[in-house]
Amino acid sequence: MKSIRTALSGWVEERVDLSGVKEFIQHKSVPKNRHSVWYYFGGVTLFLFIVQVISGILLLFYYRPGADTAFESIRFLMTKVQFGWLMRSVHSWSANLMVLAAAVHMFSVYLTKAYRKPREVTWVSGMLLFFLSLAFGFSGYLLPWNELAFFATKVGTDIAGSVPLVGEPIMQLLRGGPDVGGATLSRFFGFHVALFPAIFTVLLTIHLLLVQKQGMSSPIGAAEHGEEKSMPFFPNFVLRDLLLWLIVLNILAILAVFFPWELGVKADPFAPAPAGILPEWYFLFMFQILKLLPAHIWFIEGEVFGILFFGVAGLLWVLVPFWDRASQRGQNNRLITYLGIFVIVFILFFTILGWVM
């Protein structure tokens, strides 16, 4: 066995010089401290992304975009194709878990201030990947062309349309016309399977290269707390990552089988909107806040105010490495921590409120 491995390794090395990579892997280490558990969520997000890619490709074999074919093709997939139901269920659950894992990863990086120099670009690329994951979710939600997705997309694109100045063209661009219809479905399909994956791959490559190059960030003050320990990246960290991936796979399988994703009723653009139209859970807090805002705040419309608020808050969040000077200096910036906790509580509160109401 060992001789085969040596022979194979020799065969490759005669053609490609892998000594640098080998060297890098052998000497790469991961900090070991009380916050180490959060390091794994990036890996979990990556694992779920891989599941998304595989299950998505399998769905593509049967999915037929179009207002007259999308719903029918998914129904065919779920009823007639061997394990088709499982693929769709896995894809849907994995998408939701991926957003959840990405959110946990983002907040853990934020709260441990791992975005500070020299990891500003890693943070920004990660944030862009996160936004892109939400865009994946939004575009993918419409693809089965069922009633709930149709009206949720209608509401979602309406909200995008109320952004001052650029709202209307953005809405037209997303919908491919004045209303949600077959053109919207074609566009969302294009975004979901071509445009977004292409951008995502580039950003993910940058993000992973930077993570590998810069290594994991140690929390501020870890040295003073005597936590300057580390573990080898390979095999220790990789095997632990694999262990968690297997646990996530198990959870995913249980969710997909016990709670299969329902297909619902086919979208009818001429039917009245059913009661209880809700966006995906990760947009629910924004949707709920926009609903609760008064018609006018000062001189601007409540909805426009809300969108501008989320836009500015999101931008500040993305740019945190550039304005959090204290953390850059290695000081523990409590204001940033409290702000992060407030944001988490705020999002959780309005998500639950949106769900309950």
Place this chain on the structure above:
Amino acid sequence: MKKLLPLLTALVMFILLPQFGAHAQTEDQCISCHASMDDKPSAAFRSDVHRSAGLSCADCHGGDRRSDDMEIAMNKNKGFVGVPKGNAIAETCGKCHDDEERMRKAGFKGETGQLKALRASAHSFGTKATDALIMQCTNCHGAHGVRRHDDPESPVSPLRVVGLCSSCHSNPDYMRRFNPALATDQLAKYRTSVHGMKNGAGDTRVATCADCHTGHSIRPAEETTSSVNAFNIPTTCGRCHSDADRMKPYGIPTTQLAEYKSSVHGKALLEKHDASAPSCNDCHGNHGAAPPNVESISNVCGTCHALNAELFRQSRHKVEFDRMGKPECETCHGNHGVQPATQAMFSFDRDGVCGKCHGPDRAPVGYKTALKMRSMLDSLVGTIAMAERRIDEAEQKGMEVDDIRFALRDANQARLQSRTAVHAFNLEEFSKVLDPGLRIATTSLSDANAANEEYVYRRVGLAVVTLIITLTIVLLFFFIRHIEKKQAAV
């Protein structure tokens, strides 16, 4: 004494004269004057119901009834309006007849609010006071010789009202001005009806126009507020036909309304508000209302159940029923109380209908056919019910069963069609409809069972996969510990 008598007379006359004078002043000078002219209105007014109630010409025409001076009596300053024109006629009548309190004080116990009803009726162009009325009160009741509606001399009395209504409604030229689509043959049809024939013979108790359409609240039949709208017709007809006292002289039953309400037609119309369900007039006719004859029942039912009627006419039962003088559809289904057709009709017990004529020893071919049809129907109905149950079970488990449910609709369609096919009373024709349905139901049941089995398979598959993954996790965990122990030792 003789000398005193003229004096006393003169004294009494002197004392009483003012009263005599006053009496002369309160006498209705309108009547006195117009009677002296021998004009028709005043002559007709002598028999008018209003005169006996103490009303005068001035109550409608205005003016001063007490003055015998025409200049004063018919002076506009005294409120004289002359002959009311247009809506003013109905408004004049409505002043009293729409004022319930006033009518009750005058001792009138009948209906009030006629003007309001007239404004809302088909005889008005609108409900507002400014909207023109097509009919004024005087068009039906007359102007000066108004009588009670049950007075045989009244134009609205039972024996005369039909002629009154038809004076307009049987005139195509006149009716075209208001509603060109409205039929004008009501009177001709009415005279062929049981109601019309008895009315023509002088029976004042049978239904006339106003009994069904009401006197003043007449609305087009297609409006739901109309007394002759399909949804209201059972109540309208039932008002007389459920009245045992009223029907007693005619010797006809009074259970029709109760039976109809419990029937498949009555429930569809009155409970499910299905406007396509038949009301009384759909089978009996409206203006020409009469019970269908024995031989025409299948034609009547066939207006809706066309295929059933067509198959029945071609069947052997048609010949036999005609020979035996049995009413066609009614023999098996009943009339007013028609119940939903189920396979129980094929049984030979109390609920069955085939057993009325067929039995093992009586017309046995029909008996065997009925038994076979019953068995086939039971099989289809049972398979559909079982498939529906299994589909529901699979759906509750989260399985996608839309396709199976959709396919099963064809089996139900076949079941419905078999109800029609049975009227051919031919086993071969019946099988042609029922067998494909049974095949679909069987396939659906099998698919539903497969969906339920698939559910179990998924659970078992999940258990196996979860076990393998969990085992791998445990092994990996121990492997990591093993490696790290080795690293710590080094």
